[in-house]
Amino acid sequence: MQHPALEVREVQAGYGPINVLWDVSAAARAGTTTTILGPNGAGKTTLLRAIMGLVKVRSGAIEIDGQPRTGNATWDMVRDGVILVPEGRLIFRDMTVEDNLLMGAYPARSRPRAASNLDDVYQLLPRLKERRRQLAGSLSGGEAQMVAIGRGLMEEPQIFLIDEPSLGLAPVVVDEIFAILRKQKELGRTIVLVEQNTHMALSLADHVYLMQSGRIILSRTAGEIDINHLHDLYFARETAT
Amino acid sequence: MQQRTIITIGFVVLFYGAVPAAFGSTDYVISSIVAALTIAGTAVAWALLGNLGGMVSFGHAAFFGVGAYVSALLTMNAGWPVFAAIIAGGAGASIASVAIMPALRLRGPYFALAVLAYAGIFRILATEMEGITRGAAGLLSIPRLPTILGFDLGTNIGSYYVILTIVLAAMAAYAWIRRSEIGFALLAMHETEDATRILGVPSTRLKAMMLVLSAFITGIVGAFNAHHISFLDPDYAFSGVWTVLPIVAAIFGGFRTVSGPFIGALAIYLLDQFVFKSLLPTGHQIILGAALGTMILLSPDGLVPLLGRGLGKKRHAAT
Numbered sequence: 019m020q021h022p023a024l025e026v027r028e029v030q031a032g033y034g035p036i037n038v039l040w041d042v043s044a045a046a047r048a049g050t051t052t053t054i055l056g057p058n059g060a061g062k063t064t065l066l067r068a069i070m071g072l073v074k075v076r077s078g079a080i081e082i083d084g085q086p087r088t089g090n091a092t093w094d095m096v097r098d099g100v101i102l103v104p105e106g107r108l109i110f111r112d113m114t115v116e117d118n119l120l121m122g123a124y125p126a127r128s129r130p131r132a133a134s135n136l137d138d139v140y141q142l143l144p145r146l147k148e149r150r151r152q153l154a155g156s157l158s159g160g161e162a163q164m165v166a167i168g169r170g171l172m173e174e175p176q177i178f179l180i181d182e183p184s185l186g187l188a189p190v191v192v193d194e195i196f197a198i199l200r201k202q203k204e205l206g207r208t209i210v211l212v213e214q215n216t217h218m219a220l221s222l223a224d225h226v227y228l229m230q231s232g233r234i235i236l237s238r239t240a241g242e243i244d245i246n247h248l249h250d251l252y253f254a255r256e257t258a259t
Numbered sequence: 260m261q262q263r264t265i266i267t268i269g270f271v272v273l274f275y276g277a278v279p280a281a282f283g284s285t286d287y288v289i290s291s292i293v294a295a296l297t298i299a300g301t302a303v304a305w306a307l308l309g310n311l312g313g314m315v316s317f318g319h320a321a322f323f324g325v326g327a328y329v330s331a332l333l334t335m336n337a338g339w340p341v342f343a344a345i346i347a348g349g350a351g352a353s354i355a356s357v358a359i360m361p362a363l364r365l366r367g368p369y370f371a372l373a374v375l376a377y378a379g380i381f382r383i384l385a386t387e388m389e390g391i392t393r394g395a396a397g398l399l400s401i402p403r404l405p406t407i408l409g410f411d412l413g414t415n416i417g418s419y420y421v422i423l424t425i426v427l428a429a430m431a432a433y434a435w436i437r438r439s440e441i442g443f444a445l446l447a448m449h450e451t452e453d454a455t456r457i458l459g460v461p462s463t464r465l466k467a468m469m470l471v472l473s474a475f476i477t478g479i480v481g482a483f484n485a486h487h488i489s490f491l492d493p494d495y496a497f498s499g500v501w502t503v504l505p506i507v508a509a510i511f512g513g514f515r516t517v518s519g520p521f522i523g524a525l526a527i528y529l530l531d532q533f534v535f536k537s538l539l540p541t542g543h544q545i546i547l548g549a550a551l552g553t554m555i556l557l558s559p560d561g562l563v564p565l566l567g568r569g570l571g572k573k574r575h576a577a578t
Contacts, residue, residue: 070457096459108454110447122446125459138377173458 021084023048024177029070029143038057038064040232050208053219056229063105070095070102078106096125099176100166107166111155115146118154118165122172139168160191163204183212184215274423289415292533296422299524300480302505303429306514311445312469314369317502319477320380322352324496325381327485328392333480334402340391341405345482352478355473363466380496381403397492404486425483429476433513434517441465511554513561522563
């Protein structure tokens with residue numbers, strides 16, 4: 019059997035004395051979009067941060083293509099092509115849009131192709147090209163999200179982790195962001211998408227996980243999902259079976 | 260870019276040609292300029308760590324003193340040639356800086372305090388290790404800078420060329436790093452360190468590199484100074500002056516620019532020596548303090564950005 023592109027097994031992780039993730043197991047297959055849904059505080063962001071080595075994994079395993087990567091430093095994960103678009107975007111507000119994108123070419127792996135990757139990003143996100151000389155801090159929320167996604171693409175992601183791209187955006191802008199992500203999916207990119215916006219996220223998903231209180235409580239392929247059942251679980255009106 | 264090249268060439272001609280031609284025969288003036296450049300070298304090193312590394316150090320006297328002692332002892336006890344010993348002094352300061360690396364995890368005032376405490380250790384070591392350093396009695400008759408091609412570098416004017424070259428080399432290294440992708444990443448790190456980490460920037464490693472380099476430059480300057488004045492004791496080598504004056508100079512000149520610490524050091528030290536001291540023989544540092552306070556109010560970014568802004572305005576008015 020082929021290994022999944024990314025797999026976490028029975029991961030426990032947290033901050034200081036507080037444990038957040040309890041035996042979380044999930045897998046993302048190459049070329050598919052895996053969506054992690056769940057309410058605030060379910061541990062979705064912590065899961066992504068644990069994969070990236072930003073949060074210490076206490077037990078369990080993280081594997082890329084079947085190779086152990088537990089406890090790796092963040093830059094080692096980046097070197098392996100695991101790229102995070104963080105929650106709240108975290109762009110460099112005092113730098114221009116173009117410099118923000120070029121920061122994405124910092125890893126030696128993608129640096130030689132920075133110029134051609136920049137052209138590709140501008141082709142995908144023409145609005146950023148118009149604003150390339152503008153300070154990133156002056157952008158709207160949607161444009162800032164585009165910078166964060168573009169910066170991630172500059173890193174040539176093998177596995178693209180995207181944390182709540184719809185956060186704080188107007189519905190029409192959310193549509194725009196998801197159109198960009200859909201294009202990436204169609205190009206065959208491996209995507210792990212964390213969302214609270216169930217409806218949008220399901221429109222993209224091949225496989226869905228639902229998290230609650232630091233645990234995975236549901237794992238289904240997109241075809242098996244019963245949206246009413248999902249909503250019941252999401253709002254904890256019944257327990258998972 | 261062209262304008263910058265012209266400024267750089269003018270700068271080099273001024274300092275290698277015009278300054279020695281004008282003041283070379285006045286020992287007092289040239290030795291004051293050498294002292295100012297000694298501050299300038301340390302100020303450049305301090306600003307490199309402060310601006311690129313984002314870390315405020317109150318401990319550069321430690322690197323200065325370690326460089327001085329390593330170089331002096333190598334020439335006196337092991338018979339090293341002076342220039343080789345000066346470079347070893349820089350290396351010694353770099354090695355000493357490794358001891359403070361755990362503090363790189365601290366931020367802002369916590370790092371500053373840790374370095375302050377760290378710096379105190381070396382003064383005590385130099386005082387107590389009497390077998391090697393001769394303790395508080397100090398080192399006398401440290402070999403002076405050598406004569407090369409018939410030119411005695413041990414004279415004030417010779418030392419002037421040596422320290423000027425050291426400082427300009429440090430500034431060139433600083434400018435080069437700042438323009439490199441490492442400098443780019445370091446400056447981005449100030450905004451959100453988390454964001455640079457997820458981009459694969461080994462932030463702690465880069466900060467450590469800046470610390471080692473800053474210590475190296477400071478150690479070289481300290482070593483130069485030991486051979487220039489030919490005397491060392493722990494209180495002098497690790498004096499708080501080597502921490503405070505470079506900070507004042509860097510902030511006065513503009514510590515986010517490459518030339519700011521250099522210009523700030525010359526301005527502050529020479530103003531203090533030749534103007535404030537004659538106005539107010541005792542307590543002339545009061546005027547220095549007032550000048551620094553005024554600068555911070557007038558232009559928090561320092562003298563060099565202020566001058567740049569003035570130029571920019573004039574150019575606007577002309578067009």
